[in-house]
Amino acid sequence: MHNDTPKPSDADIVRQVVGGNVNAFEILLKRHQALVLRIVNRHLPIHEVEETIQDVFVRAYRSLPTFKGTGDFSHWLASIAVRTCYDYWRKAYRAREIPLSELTDRHRQWLENVMSEQSQNLSAPKGYRSEAGEVLDWALARLTAEDRMVLELVYFKGLSVKEAAKLLGWSVANVKIRSFRARKKLEKTLKNMISKQGRGGIHEIS
Amino acid sequence: MKSLEYRQEVLKKILLRKYHEKEKLELGDRWQANVMRRVRNLGPFQPKPDPLMQFGQFVWRLTPVTCLLIIMAAAVLLKFDFTPDYNVLISFITDAEEISLAQLLPL
Numbered sequence: 001m002h003n004d005t006p007k008p009s010d011a012d013i014v015r016q017v018v019g020g021n022v023n024a025f026e027i028l029l030k031r032h033q034a035l036v037l038r039i040v041n042r043h044l045p046i047h048e049v050e051e052t053i054q055d056v057f058v059r060a061y062r063s064l065p066t067f068k069g070t071g072d073f074s075h076w077l078a079s080i081a082v083r084t085c086y087d088y089w090r091k092a093y094r095a096r097e098i099p100l101s102e103l104t105d106r107h108r109q110w111l112e113n114v115m116s117e118q119s120q121n122l123s124a125p126k127g128y129r130s131e132a133g134e135v136l137d138w139a140l141a142r143l144t145a146e147d148r149m150v151l152e153l154v155y156f157k158g159l160s161v162k163e164a165a166k167l168l169g170w171s172v173a174n175v176k177i178r179s180f181r182a183r184k185k186l187e188k189t190l191k192n193m194i195s196k197q198g199r200g201g202i203h204e205i206s
Numbered sequence: 207m208k209s210l211e212y213r214q215e216v217l218k219k220i221l222l223r224k225y226h227e228k229e230k231l232e233l234g235d236r237w238q239a240n241v242m243r244r245v246r247n248l249g250p251f252q253p254k255p256d257p258l259m260q261f262g263q264f265v266w267r268l269t270p271v272t273c274l275l276i277i278m279a280a281a282v283l284l285k286f287d288f289t290p291d292y293n294v295l296i297s298f299i300t301d302a303e304e305i306s307l308a309q310l311l312p313l
Contacts, residue, residue: 020250026242033238041231050237057241058248065251114220115213132224139221156225187214190221194213 010073018065025064028073029057035074036081043085043152045137052088056081075166082153082167089145103138103193107131115194139189147182154179 008016010031016024033053040052060080067076103111110131140148153164154175165175 018251020253022246022250023242025245026238029238029241037231037233042228046231049231050233053233054237054241054244058244061245061248111217114217132220133228136221136224152225156222187218190214190217191210194210194217 011067011069014064014067014069014073017061025061028060032074032077035078039078039081040085042157043082043149044088048088052084056084059084079167079169082149083169086145086149086168089148093145103135107135107138110135111193135193139186139193142189143182143185146178147185150175150178151182151186155183 008027010028013024013027017028036053036056037049040049040056044052056077060077063080067073140151143151149168150164153159153167154161159167161172161175161179164170164179165172168175170178
C-alpha cells in the first residue's frame with residue numbers, strides 16, 4: 001500500500017516541538033542521526049562518539065526556539081554538532097586529557113616504511129594501519145583546540161573558509177588566519193618528525 | 207634519498223588518507239532512547255507569554271503598593287484639615303465678583 005501523505009518538513013516538526021509536543025523531536029532525531037554521527041565520528045575519538053552525539057541532540061533541543069525556520073535545519077544542526085565537538089576538544093585540552101606521549105619504536109618503524117622508496121603508493125603500509133592513526137593523533141595533539149578544528153574542517157574535509165566560519169560561528173578572517181597558522185604548525189611538526197627520524201632521534205621530538 | 211619536502215608531502219598525504227579512512231561506528235538504539243529520556247526530563251517548552259497578559263500581571267503586582275499609597279494619602283488628608291480650603295473654594299465659586307486674589311492669599 002502506497003502512502004501519499006506528505007512528510008512534515010523539519011520546520012513543521014520544530015514548530016510542533018516548540019509548541020509543546022516533545023515526542024515529535026524523535027522524528028528529527030531519526031531523520032538527522034546519520035549526519036550528526038558522521039560529523040562527530042569524524043572529529044572525535046571513537047569512545048567519545050556515543051555520549052557526544054547525545055549531547056548534540058540535547059543541545060539542539062534546548063536551542064530549538066532559536067531556529068528561525070528560514071534556513072536548512074540540517075545546516076543548523078551540523079553547526080551545533082561541530083561546535084559541540086569543538087567544546088569537547090577545548091575541555092580536553094584544558095584538562096590536559098590529550099596524550100602528549102612520545103612516539104615509540106613501532107611508530108619509528110612505520111615512519112621508516114613510509115619514507116622508504118617502496119612505499120610511495122600513498123597508503124599506510126600493511127600491518128601499520130593503527131600507527132598511521134596514532135601518528136596523526138600525536139601530530140594533532142600538538143595543536144590547540146581551535147587550530148585542530150579549523151584544520152580538520154578546512155584542510156582535511158575541504159570545506160571553504162566561509163563554510164567553516166559558519167559552522168564554527170567565527171568570522172571569516174579568523175578562520176582564514178587560524179587555518180593558515182594551524183597548517184604551518186602541523187607542517188613544522190611533521191618536518192621535525194621526519195628530520196629527527198632521519199637522524200634516528202624520533203624520541204627527542206617534544 | 208628523497209628531499210625533506212617530498213617526504214613531508216608523502217607523510218601528509220598518508221595521514222590525510224588515514225583521517226578519511228576512520229572506521230565507521232555503528233551505534234545501537236540505546237543512545238536514541240537516552241536522548242529522548244533527557245529531552246523529556248527537560249520538559250516541553252513554555253508557550254510564549256501574551257504581552258497583554260504580562261501587562262496585567264505587572265499591574266496586579268503593583269496593587270499592594272498602590273493600596274498602601276492610597277491609605278497613606280487618606281491619612282495625610284485627614285491629619286491636615288482641608289475644610290478651610292474647602293470653604294474658600296465655595297466662597298470663590300459663589301461670590302466670584304467680590305473676592306480677589308489678595309483676599310485669598312495673605313499678602
